[in-house]
Amino acid sequence: MSGNSRATRLGDRIKEIVATMLERRIKDPRLGFVTVTDVELTGDLQHATVFYTVLGDAEELASSTAALESAKGLLRSEVGKQTGVKHTPTLTFQLDATPQNAAHVEEALREAAARDAEVAALAATATYAGEADPYRRPAVDDAGDSADDADPAEDERPS
Known part of the structure; x- marks a missing residue:
């Protein structure tokens, strides 16, 4: 619908x-x-497009479209x-594709969730x-101190 408030109010009223x-x-x-889902008006308020949905199969959709x-x-x-x-604006009826688009998005999300679960199952047994630990660890000597923890000044003291 156009940005002006009069068109918005008139569309809601229609x-x-x-x-x-x-x-x-x-x-x-x-x-x-x-179900009437939305109405869009042109800027000059001369033409209104009425968006609708029909509950049922393709036959009911065709008969409802003819009735409208x-x-x-x-x-x-x-x-x-x-x-x-x-x-008075002319009325044009157009089937609203939002429910079909929403169903398509939901199906894509279900498919993605199934793939994520499959990957998680593979990762659990991998x-x-x-x-297992790719990082280098300092070597531990018999006293329990690591070789890197030894004070280098101790090695250089005169005896």
């Missing part, structure tokens, strides 16, 4: 009107469980009556390619 009309006044048997197209005139006239704007 969304509310269309959703109410679909629920209460449109009695088309082809109309399935339709046939009810477009009635919905537009009701929007004009209830909003009171000088020029052994080191070289030594």
Whole structure:
């Protein structure tokens, strides 16, 4: 939707009107469980795109789309009556792809989690390619002191 507040308010109002009309006044048997998700208006408020989702399979989607197209005139006239704007915007219905995109992202996350679990299982049983501790440690003499801890000044004292 455009950045101005009038377009935002009008879009919200159109969304509310269309959703109410679909629920209460449109009695088309082809109309399935339709949810109006968003309305976007052009900057001049002449064209409104109504985004919707349909619960069901492809057949219910096609029949609901046909029902929305046939009810477009009635919905537009009701929007004009209830909003009171000088020029009622034309309505265009477009299927909202957000649920499909969300399902795709969730599937990708599930797949990534499964791969992470697989890698973690492999890492739990893996052994080191070289030594378990690749760092050099100072040698320990019989007294329990490491050779590096010996005072170099002791070696240079005259006897």
